[in-house]
Amino acid sequence: MRQSNLYIVLYAAILTVVCGGVLAWASEGLKEKQQANIALEQKKNILSAVVELKEGEDISALYAKKVKAFVVDYQGNKVQGVQPKDVVVAAEYKKPAEERLLPVYEFKSESDSSKTEYVVLPVYGFGLWDHIWGYVALQSDFSTVQGVKFQHKGETPGLGARIESDEEVQNRYKGKTFYDKNTFVSITMMKGEGNDWTGDQHKVDGLSGATLTAKGVNNMLKDYIASYENYFKKNGKK
Amino acid sequence: MSTETVAVEVKKAEPLFSKKNKKLITNPLDIDNPITVQVLGVCSALAVTTQMLPALYMSASLLVVTAASNAIISMMRNTIPSRIRIIVQLAVVSLWVTLVSELLKAYAYDISKTLSVFVGLIITNCIVMGRLEAFAMGNKPGPSFMDGVGNGLGYGLILMIIAFFRELLGSGAIFGFKVFEAMGLHYKSNGLMLLPAGACILLGIVIWVQRSINGYRESH
Numbered sequence: 256m257r258q259s260n261l262y263i264v265l266y267a268a269i270l271t272v273v274c275g276g277v278l279a280w281a282s283e284g285l286k287e288k289q290q291a292n293i294a295l296e297q298k299k300n301i302l303s304a305v306v307e308l309k310e311g312e313d314i315s316a317l318y319a320k321k322v323k324a325f326v327v328d329y330q331g332n333k334v335q336g337v338q339p340k341d342v343v344v345a346a347e348y349k350k351p352a353e354e355r356l357l358p359v360y361e362f363k364s365e366s367d368s369s370k371t372e373y374v375v376l377p378v379y380g381f382g383l384w385d386h387i388w389g390y391v392a393l394q395s396d397f398s399t400v401q402g403v404k405f406q407h408k409g410e411t412p413g414l415g416a417r418i419e420s421d422e423e424v425q426n427r428y429k430g431k432t433f434y435d436k437n438t439f440v441s442i443t444m445m446k447g448e449g450n451d452w453t454g455d456q457h458k459v460d461g462l463s464g465a466t467l468t469a470k471g472v473n474n475m476l477k478d479y480i481a482s483y484e485n486y487f488k489k490n491g492k493k
Numbered sequence: 494m495s496t497e498t499v500a501v502e503v504k505k506a507e508p509l510f511s512k513k514n515k516k517l518i519t520n521p522l523d524i525d526n527p528i529t530v531q532v533l534g535v536c537s538a539l540a541v542t543t544q545m546l547p548a549l550y551m552s553a554s555l556l557v558v559t560a561a562s563n564a565i566i567s568m569m570r571n572t573i574p575s576r577i578r579i580i581v582q583l584a585v586v587s588l589w590v591t592l593v594s595e596l597l598k599a600y601a602y603d604i605s606k607t608l609s610v611f612v613g614l615i616i617t618n619c620i621v622m623g624r625l626e627a628f629a630m631g632n633k634p635g636p637s638f639m640d641g642v643g644n645g646l647g648y649g650l651i652l653m654i655i656a657f658f659r660e661l662l663g664s665g666a667i668f669g670f671k672v673f674e675a676m677g678l679h680y681k682s683n684g685l686m687l688l689p690a691g692a693c694i695l696l697g698i699v700i701w702v703q704r705s706i707n708g709y710r711e712s713h
Contacts, residue, residue, distance in 0.1 A: 258574040266574055270581060274588045281592055285599040292602035412543070413684040 304392040331485030380475025385409035397487040398434040415468030441477040444469040521647030533619040548656035556645025563641035
């Protein structure tokens with residue numbers, strides 16, 4: 256059976272309109288739910304940099320109770336009119352450090368809700384294959400790490416991907432400090448695994464087979480935490 | 494094509510679960526398995542099988558896509574202009590794949606992140622297009638739907654077998670449950686199983702075992 260050209264063109268046109276219509280309708284209908292998922296995911300990451308989240312915990316409620324979020328600029332001044340959820344860290348990363356909008360998530364103390372116990376800062380960088388990002392929670396001295404949460408897009412499974420999948424790797428950062436007295440030195444992940452760095456406040460054990468991912472993590476921490484320095488100083492860091 | 498369809502339409506309507514139709518579901522599980530016998534859809538079988546839960550969602554997604562596309566294409570088969578039939582098939586497959594992917598993003602967000610591009614890549618999965626060309630274009634919607642379900646199950650079965658061994662040996666767990674720890678044993682994970690190479694070896698073994706059981710030989 257050989258159809259006329261008109262039939263074929265009409266057939267294709269109608270098919271396109273029908274398929275397009277169904278997809279547009281589905282996308283509109285599901286959009287809200289999808290965005291809620293993304294927002295919840297971010298809250299979860301911010302919280303889990305500070306505390307262990309239990310299975311089935313109400314993340315939105317905990318976040319609303321504990322976290323106060325705002326945006327600062329490189330000078331450490333609050334930027335009015337910009338919500339942290341509207342700041343795309345991936346886009347800010349491409350700007351020079353001085354022009355970045357820097358979200359800050361303050362984690363309030365259990366006993367006194369006006370006191371800030373921890374600050375959670377987003378970090379963003381480049382690993383071996385693709386972007387890496389995460390959140391770093393600092394204690395109120397703006398130097399000691401309370402916890403970190405790293406994520407990646409395409410690091411090698413079982414090697415570099417351990418920055419996300421291996422909780423023990425993230426725990427290595429706990430208690431380390433970014434500042435030596437008042438000078439910023441950052442925290443460096445060393446080459447080689449299985450060495451003991453407990454005596455050094457600025458070094459953590461490396462990942463065997465993932466030296467380049469570790470390098471990416473080091474650059475990311477150095478670059479991003481340093482750009483918050485003016486904010487730290489304005490808030491009582493000597 | 495048209496002569497065939499006329500012949501089918503004259504016949505008395507047969508029940509959906511007739512003996513012949515049941516074969517459409519059971520054959521792809523064994524002697525006509527899309528992965529191990531026809532060696533289609535191998536790419537995703539290697540990519541999403543490090544853990545069982547994502548593999549299960551992937552299987553379910555493919556099952557929905559093959560079954561639904563098969564049924565729809567079969568309903569449209571007498572109207573589809575033969576000169577653009579591949580692109581029509583592709584449009585219907587894409588429609589379902591996008592719907593499934595959007596649904597996963599809305600209702601199983603963590604899983605959709607793990608599966609990432611592989612749900613979208615179902616569009617290019619040869620199993621789907623293969624079944625449309627080979628079956629749905631020449632059969633009625635009912636049997637086409639069954640054929641889609643059967644092939645989806647056949648794909649899923651192999652995916653789950655590979656995922657079972659990869660997760661067990663690679664992470665010492667089944668569906669995220671640490672079996673070796675629960676038994677009080679210390680298990681050093683086998684990193685090879687987490688890499689695509691490990692999956693390739695496993696898939697080879699699965700094909701070998703299956704063919705030695707059912708006696709399938711490639712015809713030369």
